[in-house]
Amino acid sequence: QGNDPLLAVRDVSVVFGGIIALNGVSFNMLQGQILGLIGPNGAGKTTLFNCLSRLYQPSSGDILMEGKSILTRPPHRIAEIGIGRTFQNVALFPNLSVIDNVRVGAHARTSSDIVSDSLRLAWVRRGEADMNKKVHEILSYLDLDSVAHTVVSGLPFGTQKRVELARALAADPKILLLDEPAGGLNHEEVHVLGDLIRKIRADRKITVLLVEHHMGLVMSIADHVVALNFGRKLAEGTPAQIQADPDVIKAYLGSK
Numbered sequence: 001q002g003n004d005p006l007l008a009v010r011d012v013s014v015v016f017g018g019i020i021a022l023n024g025v026s027f028n029m030l031q032g033q034i035l036g037l038i039g040p041n042g043a044g045k046t047t048l049f050n051c052l053s054r055l056y057q058p059s060s061g062d063i064l065m066e067g068k069s070i071l072t073r074p075p076h077r078i079a080e081i082g083i084g085r086t087f088q089n090v091a092l093f094p095n096l097s098v099i100d101n102v103r104v105g106a107h108a109r110t111s112s113d114i115v116s117d118s119l120r121l122a123w124v125r126r127g128e129a130d131m132n133k134k135v136h137e138i139l140s141y142l143d144l145d146s147v148a149h150t151v152v153s154g155l156p157f158g159t160q161k162r163v164e165l166a167r168a169l170a171a172d173p174k175i176l177l178l179d180e181p182a183g184g185l186n187h188e189e190v191h192v193l194g195d196l197i198r199k200i201r202a203d204r205k206i207t208v209l210l211v212e213h214h215m216g217l218v219m220s221i222a223d224h225v226v227a228l229n230f231g232r233k234l235a236e237g238t239p240a241q242i243q244a245d246p247d248v249i250k251a252y253l254g255s256k
């Protein structure tokens with residue numbers, strides 16, 4: 001059904017010791033949407049992001065991808081169901097080249113359910129040519145051809161972030177989780193990033209969850225925004241609705 005959510009967050013709570021980091025948060029992500037997740041410091045954005053990428057287990061509630069709970073799946077196996085992520089601080093293999101980092105991403109989609117080694121080898125051999133093609137396509141898509149064989153640690157921060165995006169895209173995600181992608185970027189770079197995220201959604205039909213402090217970026221590219229405060233959902237709606245929401249305005253003014 002066209003209107004079924006791709007991803008559904010249902011009444012998710014996370015408690016750390018005595019601290020309620022998330023308190024009964026629910027929202028849906030529709031196929032092809034760019035959803036911005038905002039909130040003042042400590043609102044629970046990172047906690048929710050970590051639940052989606054399976055680093056944290058919710059204390060209660062459920063997260064459904066295409067109607068099926070993801071909560072029994074370990075973090076290293078979420079790429080297989082089409083969830084890809086980037087990190088707030090770039091988390092590439094610094095001593096590997098750009099192309100090798102992207103190859104790692106391409107392999108992440110490989111199912112670890114394949115039982116025997118000989119079957120696995122056959123699968124890998126057959127997939128290798130396809131995978132190479134995919135890796136090269138993504139490198140050129142993100143304009144990384146010229147640095148394909150450069151060791152990642154020697155690249156400027158903005159380029160490293162693009163490599164991270166390439167690595168995530170190489171696993172063919174249905175949903176891309178972006179953790180503060182604008183962090184550490186200058187004004188011009190943020191603008192370029194915004195255009196790139198929109199382009200990725202348009203060209204590759206990928207649904208994007210954007211956790212971001214940079215309001216300008218969220219409000220200019222998100223279709224839908226969910227605002228958190230003190231672990232609860234404060235409001236959701238279009239960027240215009242969110243910007244005009246008295247509770248959201250109060251939360252931001254009160255926190256600064």
Ligand code: ATP
Pocket residue numbers: 016019020021039040041042043044045046047048
């Ligand atoms: P920021 O914008 O500063 O990154 P955030 O919206 O991402 O904030 P979270 O990092 O999710 O907020 O934090 C939500 C609450 O949960 C905070 O009170 C935080 O101190 C607490 N918290 C987060 N992670 C942990 C943890 N691992 N152990 C204990 N408390 C935690």
